[in-house]
Amino acid sequence: MRGINSPFLHLHDLRLVHRRSVEVRGNYKVVLENFLEAYHFRLLHRHTTDRIFDNLGTSVHLWEHGHSMMLSPNRRPDWVDPGTIGMPEMATATTIERNHNPSYLVFPNMIVPISPTGIPAVAFWPQSVDRTILDVIWFAPDWGGGERPPLWETRIANFDRIVDEDIAFVEPIQESITSPGFCGVPLNYQERRIYHWHAELDRRIGVERVPEHLRVPSVLDDWVERD
Numbered sequence: 001m002r003g004i005n006s007p008f009l010h011l012h013d014l015r016l017v018h019r020r021s022v023e024v025r026g027n028y029k030v031v032l033e034n035f036l037e038a039y040h041f042r043l044l045h046r047h048t049t050d051r052i053f054d055n056l057g058t059s060v061h062l063w064e065h066g067h068s069m070m071l072s073p074n075r076r077p078d079w080v081d082p083g084t085i086g087m088p089e090m091a092t093a094t095t096i097e098r099n100h101n102p103s104y105l106v107f108p109n110m111i112v113p114i115s116p117t118g119i120p121a122v123a124f125w126p127q128s129v130d131r132t133i134l135d136v137i138w139f140a141p142d143w144g145g146g147e148r149p150p151l152w153e154t155r156i157a158n159f160d161r162i163v164d165e166d167i168a169f170v171e172p173i174q175e176s177i178t179s180p181g182f183c184g185v186p187l188n189y190q191e192r193r194i195y196h197w198h199a200e201l202d203r204r205i206g207v208e209r210v211p212e213h214l215r216v217p218s219v220l221d222d223w224v225e226r227d
């Protein structure tokens with residue numbers, strides 16, 4: 001967790017709520033990268049995420065050691081997820097989590113979107129060059145013993161639907177990147193968290209061990225927010 005300098009990440013008083021594991025037929029990077037930019041909301045999540053969060057208002061933050069975060073504001077400042085009303089909030093919740101979706105990348109393989117009443121962490125585990133296990137691990141403030149409150153069934157199902165939208169195109173994308181015509185992916189400014197991830201991966205491997213034509217030059221250093 002070195003390099004994450006946000007005061008919002010307080011995980012110690014949370015409990016495990018639910019865990020889902022799904023195998024995806026695509027490379028680890030194809031699956032992960034979809035979670036590192038916000039402009040796909042309109043394309044993949046027209047009836048879910050895009051109705052709630054404003055991708056055009058998203059700010060991107062790059063941190064040391066490959067970590068990063070994107071902060072997407074709620075479309076309506078007074079909006080509260082009706083499926084969470086009455087659920088206990090984290091003691092450290094602020095207006096940042098109430099009025100935005102702060103979505104962290106903990107390098108190398110965990111996406112942590114935080115709301116005051118729960119966190120559906122998404123972890124990615126490469127199985128082979130074209131297979132990935134995706135885990136959704138829900139954490140939330142303790143509801144005080146007893147059975148899980150019934151609201152959780154809908155909440156978990158709603159997020160599963162969003163994840164299913166995210167992985168819907170993994171297989172055809174995997175097919176396209178293995179075609180003979182594929183010669184790389186140009187990244188735009190809104191995708192700089194993806195670039196930051198790849199540059200860090202080269203550093204972890206050891207840049208000298210990466211074939212020269214595959215190296216990702218560290219061009220974003222001036223935009224990394226440091227402690």
Ligand SMILES: [Fe+2]
Pocket residue numbers: 034035040041044045166
């Ligand atoms: Fe998505």
